[in-house]
Amino acid sequence: MVASRLLWMTALAAPPGAVLAAYALGTRGRRLYTLAAAATSLLTAVAAAPLALEFFRPLGSGPGNFSLLSTVLVPFAALLWLMAVVTTPSARLDDAGLARTAAACLLGMAAFLTAAPAALVLIWIATAVILAAGHLEPRFKAARRVIVSHLGFSAILLIAGAALAAWARSRGDAAPEQWGLALILSAVVIRKGIFPFHAWIPEVFDQGRIGPAALFNAPQLGAYAALVLAVPYANPALLKTAAGLALVTAVYGSFMALYQADARRACGYLFVSQSALVIAGLELPARGALVGALLLWVCSGVALAGLSRAVLALEARRGRLRLDVRHGGYERMPLLAVSFLIMGLAVANFPGTLGFVGGEMLVRSAVDSFPGLGLFAVAAVAMSGLAAIRMYFSLFCGRKDSGAHLRMGRAESLGFTAAALVLLGFGLAPGGLTRVLSRASAAVMASRESPKR
Numbered sequence: 001m002v003a004s005r006l007l008w009m010t011a012l013a014a015p016p017g018a019v020l021a022a023y024a025l026g027t028r029g030r031r032l033y034t035l036a037a038a039a040t041s042l043l044t045a046v047a048a049a050p051l052a053l054e055f056f057r058p059l060g061s062g063p064g065n066f067s068l069l070s071t072v073l074v075p076f077a078a079l080l081w082l083m084a085v086v087t088t089p090s091a092r093l094d095d096a097g098l099a100r101t102a103a104a105c106l107l108g109m110a111a112f113l114t115a116a117p118a119a120l121v122l123i124w125i126a127t128a129v130i131l132a133a134g135h136l137e138p139r140f141k142a143a144r145r146v147i148v149s150h151l152g153f154s155a156i157l158l159i160a161g162a163a164l165a166a167w168a169r170s171r172g173d174a175a176p177e178q179w180g181l182a183l184i185l186s187a188v189v190i191r192k193g194i195f196p197f198h199a200w201i202p203e204v205f206d207q208g209r210i211g212p213a214a215l216f217n218a219p220q221l222g223a224y225a226a227l228v229l230a231v232p233y234a235n236p237a238l239l240k241t242a243a244g245l246a247l248v249t250a251v252y253g254s255f256m257a258l259y260q261a262d263a264r265r266a267c268g269y270l271f272v273s274q275s276a277l278v279i280a281g282l283e284l285p286a287r288g289a290l291v292g293a294l295l296l297w298v299c300s301g302v303a304l305a306g307l308s309r310a311v312l313a314l315e316a317r318r319g320r321l322r323l324d325v326r327h328g329g330y331e332r333m334p335l336l337a338v339s340f341l342i343m344g345l346a347v348a349n350f351p352g353t354l355g356f357v358g359g360e361m362l363v364r365s366a367v368d369s370f371p372g373l374g375l376f377a378v379a380a381v382a383m384s385g386l387a388a389i390r391m392y393f394s395l396f397c398g399r400k401d402s403g404a405h406l407r408m409g410r411a412e413s414l415g416f417t418a419a420a421l422v423l424l425g426f427g428l429a430p431g432g433l434t435r436v437l438s439r440a441s442a443a444v445m446a447s448r449e450s451p452k453r
Helices: 002-024 029-054 068-086 095-112 117-133 138-171 174-191 200-207 210-217 221-230 236-258 263-283 287-318 334-347 354-369 374-396 410-428 431-449
Strands: none
Touching (some): 002 068, 002 095, 029 095, 068 210, 068 287, 068 410, 095 117, 095 210, 095 221, 117 138, 117 210, 117 221, 138 174, 138 221, 174 221, 174 236, 200 210, 210 287, 236 263, 236 354, 287 334, 287 354, 287 410, 334 354, 334 374, 354 374, 354 410
16 A cells, blocks of 8 residues: 555656756757646646546445545646646746746645645745746736745744644643644635735736746645644634634625726635635534535636636737726637636536535535624625626627637647536536545544544
8 A cells, every 4th residue: 555655656746857857957948848748648647546546436435534635636736737837828938937837736746645744834835935936037026025025924924833833732732732723824824815914816916927826826735734734733713713714805805806907816816715715614613614615625726727827828819908898709719718617607606517516515514604704605606706707708708809819729728628627527427526525524524523632
C-alpha cells in the first residue's frame, strides 16, 4: 500500500517537474508550451485514476479516512493546471508564466497530499511568492503591494498560530491552543478574502493579472488549511463565529459582483462570495454542510477558473471588458459562449450542474444551523447566479460583433469544453463523487468529536 502510494506520488510529480526542469535548462517558446500541454494532459489522467476506482466502491464498504480528500483534490488541482495552460491565449502566457503554473500545480498537489502543519506553512508561503512573482512588472506595482501586504500578514499569522497551537497541544493546555487556532483561522480569513479583508482579491483581479490571480484562488488552499489545521480542534464558538463572518461575506461578495461594471472585478467578487460559502460549510456543525462545502469547493474552483479564463481570452481579442454594454459575438465563438453559460449556471447552483447538489446540501444545513444568517446562503447563491448570467449576456449577446477575429483556438476550445463537461457530468451523475466525499467527511466529523491531542 505504501509502495503504491509512493509510486502514485512520483507519477504526479513527474509532469510538472519535467516542465520546470525544461524551463531551467533553457527550453523556450513553442517547445515549452507543447511540453506543458502534454504534461498537464498526462497529469490529469494519472491524477484521476484513483478517484475513478473509488467511484465503484459502495458507500458502506469501509471506514472513511481523511486521505480520501486527496483522491478528489489532487485531480482537481491537475484540472486547474490543464485549464491554465490550454485556455490562456499565447500572448498572455509567457515562458516564465508556464513555469509558474507548473510550480503552482506541484505545490497544490503537495498541499492536498499532506496534513503536516510545517509543510502547509511552507506551501502557503511559496504559493504567495508565485503570485507575487507574476506581478513584478512596474505596471503591476499597485497589485503587487496589495499581494505582499495581505499575504505577508496572513503568513505571519499562520506561522504564529501553528507554532502556538502545536506548543500548547504538546503541553495539554487548551486555552493557548484555542488562541493559536484563532490565529490560523485569521490567516485563512485574510487569504480567502473574508470580511473585513475582502477587498484585496477584487483589487488584484482589477489591477493585476487575472490568470495568476485565478490560479492562486481557485484551488482554495486556505480552505484546506482550515480543514486540516483548525476545524478538528477548534471549539464550536470559534467555528460558528468564522462561519457567520463567511456567510455575511458571501452575501456581500455576490451583491458586489452583481453591480460591477468591469468584468475583472466581477470575477474577483464571485471568488470572494463562493470561497466564503465553502468556508462557512466547512465550519458548520452538520455533516451535510461539510459534504456540500466539499462539492462546492470543486465546483466553484472549476467554474470560476473557467469564467476568469474566458474573460482573459476575450480581453486578448477585445481589450478591457465592461459589463454595462452588449459586446455580442455568440455566433463567432458559440463553444466558448455555451461553456461560459454552463459555468455560470454551476455558480448559480442550477439543476443538472455539480453546484446544485453541493448548494442544496449546504443551504439546508446553513438554514438549520443559523435560522437567521442561514438565509444569507440562499441570497448569496441567488445573486452570484444573477451576476454570472449578467456577465454572459453582456459578453456574448446583443449586437453582432464585426470587429476583431474571435475564433477560438483548438487548445482553448478543449480546455473550456473539459471544464463544462466536468460540471455537467458530475451534476447529472453526482453519486460517485458524493459517496467519496461523504466518506471523507465522516472522518472529519469524527476528528471533531474526538480530536487528536
